[in-house]
Amino acid sequence: MDVLIAQSLTCVKQDRVLFSDLDIILRAGELVHLTGPNGAGKTSLLRILAGLAQPETGLVHTNSADTYDVPLLYLGHKLAQNKHLSAIENLTYWSALHRVNPSVESLYHILAQYQLVGLEDLPTGQLSAGQQRRVSLARTELVQAPLWILDEPYTSLDVTGVSFIQTRVDEYVSRGGCVIMTSHQALSSSHLVRELVLEYQI
Numbered sequence: 001m002d003v004l005i006a007q008s009l010t011c012v013k014q015d016r017v018l019f020s021d022l023d024i025i026l027r028a029g030e031l032v033h034l035t036g037p038n039g040a041g042k043t044s045l046l047r048i049l050a051g052l053a054q055p056e057t058g059l060v061h062t063n064s065a066d067t068y069d070v071p072l073l074y075l076g077h078k079l080a081q082n083k084h085l086s087a088i089e090n091l092t093y094w095s096a097l098h099r100v101n102p103s104v105e106s107l108y109h110i111l112a113q114y115q116l117v118g119l120e121d122l123p124t125g126q127l128s129a130g131q132q133r134r135v136s137l138a139r140t141e142l143v144q145a146p147l148w149i150l151d152e153p154y155t156s157l158d159v160t161g162v163s164f165i166q167t168r169v170d171e172y173v174s175r176g177g178c179v180i181m182t183s184h185q186a187l188s189s190s191h192l193v194r195e196l197v198l199e200y201q202i
Contacts, residue, residue: 001027002062004026004060005025005062006022006025006048006049007059007061008021008023008059009021009023009024009045010056010057011055016201018039018044018201019201022045024049026049026147028176029178030173030194031170031178031179031181031191031192031194032180032196033181033193033194033195034182034198035198040198040199041198042198046149047074072145073139073140073143073145074150074151075153076151077152077155077182079124079133079135081135083124083132086120086122086123087111087121088120088121090124091110091135092104092107094139100142108120110138114134114135115134116134119131132156133156134161147177147178147180148169148178150169150179150182152183152184154183154184162185166188169189170188180196
């Protein structure tokens, strides 16, 4: 089943064409690894697919709705946290924005899964970069969406953290979810990984 369809996308930044006439179909149960050199437009493409930016030309839609109506989870390479708030407070605020209402107990349970026991009530600005990344990635537990768009989710994670998130992504795909993500390392999955390569345009 098609989750998202992009047709004839062209992206221009600072008078330079990053990519043009790009067609993409994202399907349920699929992991797509978006690769390419720095400056090729990977983050720009993910933001367009998420509905956070407009292409110069082209459309992003499902068979019946534009991208703004498609339930999805977007996690950028920036953490999007208030570092004066605790992990619990950040997740509570984020949940409210997405109209979900998890119990405090469930939030503590989620953060325990992400190896943040004892750190839940500290301002996230006091946590290490890897721990802050785990708080951000914990959002994947809070909403049900058919598509995850992840921009460098492994940044600052140690080997254990990378392995945990790889497993989490694999489980999500096995249940029919679709993931498109960037990563500077090879992806490990029991499912077929489709590579989408953006070339640097001169």
